[in-house]
Amino acid sequence: MKKTLVLILVVMLAVTLAACGGSNSKEPAKESNTTGNAANGSKEASPEQEKVEIIITNGKGEIASQWEQAAKDFMAENPNITVVAQSQAVGDTLSILDKLTASGETVTVAMLEPSGVLNKYKDFGIDLSNEKWNEETKDGFKNADGQIVGFPFAIEGFGLVYNKKVVEKAVGGTFDPFSINTRDKLKELLDKIKASGVKYPIAYQTEAWSVSNHYSTQFLNQVEDGSTIVAQLKEGKFDLAGNAVWNGYYDTMDLLASADYNKYGERPLGQYYDDAHLSVGKGESAMLFNGNWAFDSLKAVAGDSFGFIPVPVDNNPDNPLNNKIVAGPTQILVINKDATPAQQEAGKKFLNWLVYEKAGQDFLVNKSQIISAFKNNPNKVTNPLGAAIADAVAQGKTMPFSTNYVTADDWYKIIGPDVQKYIVKKQTREGLAKAIQTYYTSKK
Incomplete structure (x- = not known):
């Protein structure tokens, strides 16, 4: 009888210990579970736990x-x-x-x-x-x-890249790039640079990607979301030729590409990318149109410092487009x-x-x-x-990266040649507007 009682007590104790051990061993498993059931019905481990x-x-x-x-x-x-x-x-x-x-x-x-x-x-x-x-x-x-x-x-981002040393010499001291907030102020600055001894203040290279899907898309930022204008173009409901902002950017392009200021003004189309960066890097010219990626080309020739001037679209100093650079x-x-x-x-x-x-x-x-x-x-x-x-x-002085609103490859390959024709006066402003509109209508 005593042996039987002892045996029963031993068995009961073993069951109790097993139960306690089982309970303790399951606690970590509960902590590692996350929502979602695996194929066997158990929960998956969280990303913090699983491989x-x-x-x-x-x-x-x-x-x-x-x-x-x-x-x-x-x-x-x-x-x-x-x-x-x-x-x-x-x-x-x-x-x-x-x-x-x-x-x-x-x-x-x-x-x-x-x-x-x-x-x-x-x-x-x-x-x-x-x-x-x-x-x-x-x-x-x-x-x-x-x-x-x-x-x-x-x-x-992109805008008018300028050599600070050259511009500061021309203006006679510290220069605030955001002070150039009208087209007339830009022209005045170019004249000062010429007067300081720089024959051609601008080295304006005209590769299709630069003049088209970068420069020529800036007009889309006249509204908060440029994709709305793209949608209107596809529907044939946006009047490019009659749009003041679209025209304004090409009025400024005319200034940048002119023979009076542009190193390549007499023959504006050509392989000028490397030479333009050498010119601005060395201080032989003061500015070009490009983005922050251009520094690799500029730093190869000079230790000078560089910055960005906004591209003015008109002569209203309060126009937000004149007081910001493109970045995104x-x-x-x-x-x-x-x-x-x-x-x-x-x-x-x-x-x-x-x-x-x-x-x-x-x-x-x-x-x-x-x-x-x-x-x-x-x-x-x-x-x-x-x-x-x-x-x-x-400082809140940026507007959206306008190229993001378009199919960049199309603007480079399809629209770019028309912009280049405009630069060399083989395409009218109206003809350029029609070419862009025709492209978008075909994408409807």
């Missing part, structure tokens, strides 16, 4: 090594996430995203140009409107439905809707890393010399043209 691999693509080949290092730095802080960093080769016309997709790979985070986000890849991304980083930027990229689907990776996101990071939920969450974590972590902020600005769209990033690019744009952004 996941993502592919991120970079469309800026010039920062390929920095992109790879960023992936390594991110993985060091997030060991559960494996990042495969892929970059497009400089000059490669075939998208790295398209290459990988064609080979059966699923890219989680893709770098795309804004026009691609709105057109070819309009159904690619997920809604990022509720992401915290939107609090730090006004440049979250929206789709046609108003959803923020794009993370603004790189801010770029030119490279967008988008998260693939076809990636798994775990991959999407890992992709979001990478975007947050770029915004909030010191290593991400350092990669973006210091390592890659990219102008950050995020106000909480304390770093500043050392490139003086990039710094000028960053300062303008901080």
Whole structure:
């Protein structure tokens, strides 16, 4: 009887201990669960807990090594996430995203140009409107439905690039580029530069991409959302020839390209890109029309400092278009809707890393010399043209990157030659307006 009682007590004690042990072993599992059921009915582990691999693509080949290092730095802080960093080769016309997709790979985070986000890849991304980083930027990229689907990776801008040393000599002291807020003031400045001994104040190169999809799209910023004008053009409901802003930019182009001020005025069409940058870099001319990317060409010849002057459209100093330079996101990071939920969450974590972590902020600005769209990033690019744009952004002296409203390749290849014909007076202003309108009507 005693042996039986003892045996019963031992069995009861063993069951009790097993039950306690089982209860304790399940607590960590509860903490690692997240919403969503797996095939066996249990919950999936959260992205913070589970192992996941993502592919991120970079469309800026010039920062390929920095992109790879960023992936390594991110993985060091997030060991559960494996990042495969892929970059497009400089000059490669075939998208790295398209290459990988064609080979059966699923890219989680893709770098795309804004026009691609709105057109070819309009159904690619997920809604990022509720992401915290939107609090730090006004440049979250929206789709046609108003959803923020794009993370603004790189801010770029363009205007009249000027050599500070040359201009300050001409004006006799400190120069405020935003003081040139009318066309007449620009002409007055050009005359002062000539009087200071510079024969040709402007080195105005006229490649189709420059005079067309950059310069000639600026008129779209006369409204808050330039895509509304594009829509009206497609419907044949926007009168280009009668629009004061559209005409105003070409009145200013006439000044920039004129033989009185332009080094290439006698023969305005030609391969002048390199020579123009050498001229302004050396101080032989004072300004050209280009973007912050031009610094690589300018710095090769001089240690001079450079900045941006707005392109004036008329003689009204209160016109906002005369007091701002064009700047905005030119490279967008988008998260693939076809990636798994775990991959999407890992992709979001990478975007947050770029915004909030010191290593991400350092990669973006210091390592890659990219102008950050995020106000909480304390770093500043050392490139003086990039710094000028960053300062303008901080001061609210920028308007949208107008090229983002158009299909840049079409403006370069289809509309560009008509703009060039206008410059050499083989196309009338009315004829140019008709050519642009005809293009858009064909896209309806």
